[in-house]
Amino acid sequence: MRYTSTTTTSDGITERDFDHDGVPGVLWTPAGDPTGLVLSAHGGGQHKRALGSTARAHHCAAAGLAVVTLDAPGHGDRPRTPEDEHYATEIRARLTTGRDATAVVAEYNALQAARAIPEWRSVLDTLVEPLGGATGSDVGFWGVSMGSALGIPLAAAEPRIRTAVFGLVGATDALTLAATTITASVRFLLQWDDQLVPRDAGLALFDAFAGPRKSLHANPGGHGEVPAHELDDAVRFLAG
Amino acid sequence: MRYTSTTTTSDGITERDFDHDGVPGVLWTPAGDPTGLVLSAHGGGQHKRALGSTARAHHCAAAGLAVVTLDAPGHGDRPRTPEDEHYATEIRARLTTGRDATAVVAEYNALQAARAIPEWRSVLDTLVEPLGGATGSDVGFWGVSMGSALGIPLAAAEPRIRTAVFGLVGATDALTLAATTITASVRFLLQWDDQLVPRDAGLALFDAFAGPRKSLHANPGGHGEVPAHELDDAVRFLAG
Numbered sequence: 001m002r003y004t005s006t007t008t009t010s011d012g013i014t015e016r017d018f019d020h021d022g023v024p025g026v027l028w029t030p031a032g033d034p035t036g037l038v039l040s041a042h043g044g045g046q047h048k049r050a051l052g053s054t055a056r057a058h059h060c061a062a063a064g065l066a067v068v069t070l071d072a073p074g075h076g077d078r079p080r081t082p083e084d085e086h087y088a089t090e091i092r093a094r095l096t097t098g099r100d101a102t103a104v105v106a107e108y109n110a111l112q113a114a115r116a117i118p119e120w121r122s123v124l125d126t127l128v129e130p131l132g133g134a135t136g137s138d139v140g141f142w143g144v145s146m147g148s149a150l151g152i153p154l155a156a157a158e159p160r161i162r163t164a165v166f167g168l169v170g171a172t173d174a175l176t177l178a179a180t181t182i183t184a185s186v187r188f189l190l191q192w193d194d195q196l197v198p199r200d201a202g203l204a205l206f207d208a209f210a211g212p213r214k215s216l217h218a219n220p221g222g223h224g225e226v227p228a229h230e231l232d233d234a235v236r237f238l239a240g
Numbered sequence: 241m242r243y244t245s246t247t248t249t250s251d252g253i254t255e256r257d258f259d260h261d262g263v264p265g266v267l268w269t270p271a272g273d274p275t276g277l278v279l280s281a282h283g284g285g286q287h288k289r290a291l292g293s294t295a296r297a298h299h300c301a302a303a304g305l306a307v308v309t310l311d312a313p314g315h316g317d318r319p320r321t322p323e324d325e326h327y328a329t330e331i332r333a334r335l336t337t338g339r340d341a342t343a344v345v346a347e348y349n350a351l352q353a354a355r356a357i358p359e360w361r362s363v364l365d366t367l368v369e370p371l372g373g374a375t376g377s378d379v380g381f382w383g384v385s386m387g388s389a390l391g392i393p394l395a396a397a398e399p400r401i402r403t404a405v406f407g408l409v410g411a412t413d414a415l416t417l418a419a420t421t422i423t424a425s426v427r428f429l430l431q432w433d434d435q436l437v438p439r440d441a442g443l444a445l446f447d448a449f450a451g452p453r454k455s456l457h458a459n460p461g462g463h464g465e466v467p468a469h470e471l472d473d474a475v476r477f478l479a480g
């Protein structure tokens with residue numbers, strides 16, 4: 001992991017841009033010793049410093065947590081393959097013409113998971129030790145929509161992830177299978193009027209999580225309209 | 241309202257037993273001026289000082305809220321009519337023999353609502369003024385199961401109720417109709433494996449709330465197994 005720039009904000013939060021084997025990312029650390037580490041994965045079409053990712057990171061750091069985010073494959077400062085271009089065009093075309101994008105989003109998400117999971121595991125290996133023992137045993141994950149499509153199989157493969165905020169994604173065979181093996185405590189966010197995720201598919205995926213602690217939080221509104229109180233609530237859940 | 245006894249606990253919370261036109265109840269007030277008033281309705285077969293009601297009241301009072309609870313008709317220190325006895329026997333018999341109790345519970349709940357709503361409105365009229373102006377404009381309701389069966393039509397009739405914690409109850413024609421007219425912010429608790437409330441009936445009732453702010457919190461477990469973190473969360477929601 002090669003740090004390329006460091007800035008400290010007025011509230012004592014340090015932001016470090018880095019490059020990890022060609023994957024650009026940002027590490028936020030709180031003023032004092034972090035009490036845990038949160039892996040924060042952005043949604044489709046977004047990037048490591050998108051408004052949502054940055055707000056989430058600052059809220060977490062203010063609560064004492066370190067946060068790391070990466071540009072997903074084909075997103076942000078990373079090159080797009082012809083496959084990325086194909087899916088981006090196809091998903092956009094379907095959404096703008098009001099056609100069903102569920103299947104093609106699920107296909108692209110599966111591809112993203114296959115590419116991103118090894119990157120996240122490598123970042124986790126690199127960060128856990130320097131951040132200290134307590135942090136290493138308290139790893140959380142926060143990613144909805146495409147962030148959950150990679151986060152759910154990541155958490156299934158990574159028992160170091162103890163707490164996870166997922167949501168805005170529906171059941172597929174692969175995600176359902178992964179969900180049944182996750183032991184982390186899960187907060188699952190569902191938007192009641194999500195135009196990209198059929199309600200029943202979201203409820204079915206929540207149903208599949210087999211761990212003893214899981215909570216579904218459902219709110220009115222579309223895919224991008226998770227209310228602000230869920231942000232605060234998720235920070236409390238991860239910091240808890 | 242005639243106060244029959246007053247005690248103050250070590251944390252400065254005052255508990256007053258009272259009788260209001262023949263209805264026994266308890267009023268808890270915090271050490272300082274209350275910032276709001278919560279109407280707390282217990283579930284079927286319980287009473288005004290049941291463990292759950294008392295824990296809820298102490299958590300709310302510690303957060304600065306006044307809390308009032310009543311014995312429901314046919315519950316606690318109140319006389320049971322032959323109808324109460326009939327329903328209590330019938331519901332118990334169905335539950336212990338594993339038969340479906342949904343319809344008979346819904347019937348009894350509707351009867352309870354018709355009897356209890358005028359009592360709650362009268363208590364609210366009596367308490368709002370003495371507790372002061374700020375409290376009177378910030379009234380919350382907290383009742384699940386039978387408590388919601390009366391609380392949902394109560395909140396529909398009482399625009400003074402601005403915030404409400406409901407749950408553990410399924411859609412019926414009467415509850416669905418009431419839910420569509422409620423303007424209060426709603427927190428709805430659903431137990432994913434509720435043996436008394438079919439999952440779809442709970443989801444359908446959540447769907448019916450027409451106000452702009454509502455959140456569903458669903459957790460694994462049966463009817464009586466709402467996790468402790470939802471207690472803290474509900475207090476924060478009501479105190480917010």
